[in-house]
Amino acid sequence: MLIAEPLQKAIDELSKLPSIGKKTAQRLALHLLKSDLSNVEALVQSLTELKSKIRFCSSCFNLSVDEKCDICNSTKRDRSILCVVEEASDIIAIERTNEFNGLYHVLGGVLNPLANVGVDSLHIKELITRIDEKEIKEVILALNPDAEGDATSLYLIKLLKEYPLKISRIARGLPIGGDLEFADAATIGRAFIGRISL
């Protein structure tokens, strides 16, 4: 036996994680083996609590410790604007910008017939229920700028057109700090289509 069995098992489990290959998993496992027991216990506890303590917000499906997430519970947020995102991780990214002060709605994915993700697999029904409550005046679609994200946006636009809402989609164009020379044709094309008159 090349590697002691508990070490091999830890390597196997670690290499199941995304972007962690066999070699990285081995390095991580050997690092943990050399670390103090308290460090490993802290990691193990944090992973256990990650699964046991976090659930989905009953209103927007953001990650939450309580029944409703901090954003839905906050009294400082504009409850008339709703930003629709694919995943809870997108909320983290948007919150970092400090550009949005409304509420969110996490779809839990995008329409993808090839992966068997249809309308019923996403939290679209719950989105409509929230809009039916009439507090929401504006919906911003912030799905990923790819084929599935675009298809889902188009579907939602069609659906939401029935309601007296302002609907918008976040802009596509050159990323800040990006280089026109190295940007792909689709991005430059979008930047031209979405040009703003000054």
Place this chain on the structure above:
Amino acid sequence: MLIAEPLQKAIDELSKLPSIGKKTAQRLALHLLKSDLSNVEALVQSLTELKSKIRFCSSCFNLSVDEKCDICNSTKRDRSILCVVEEASDIIAIERTNEFNGLYHVLGGVLNPLANVGVDSLHIKELITRIDEKEIKEVILALNPDAEGDATSLYLIKLLKEYPLKISRIARGLPIGGDLEFADAATIGRAFIGRISL
């Protein structure tokens, strides 16, 4: 609060691991959050057992489940040859080659005065004890080809010269599949010094 506290904690703990930055840690934590509970439990258990079940072989300081490691316990190994390595992970790398059938001795590091690693911090005393038992006829030094590894090798050579032993050091030269054009000068120089007459 941007990120739910248990998630933030898991991200913090994961990002303490080597080669895992904040962004990777967040991706890993979100992946685990989406995974089945059984997957996370398997990972957590493997990490717990990693620390609780693995100890160091009392003879060679290799990683082991029992008091002596599988290599020291094996009846198929040549007990007259000893290969000295820095870390237990080096044994895994050497065993993969199938070129060595002797026993190992893990130093647990290399001499490094700047990091306060002296002779007493390494398993050098235990190495001498094993050699005193007179079963060993040959010692192969397989430390890393860097400044500390070289210094430690030189120290060990001086120490082992007192004993009736065949002492050798693994060869340095161009790595297999390497390109002479892109090899560094030190490596090419070593390859010339270590040339083998045909």
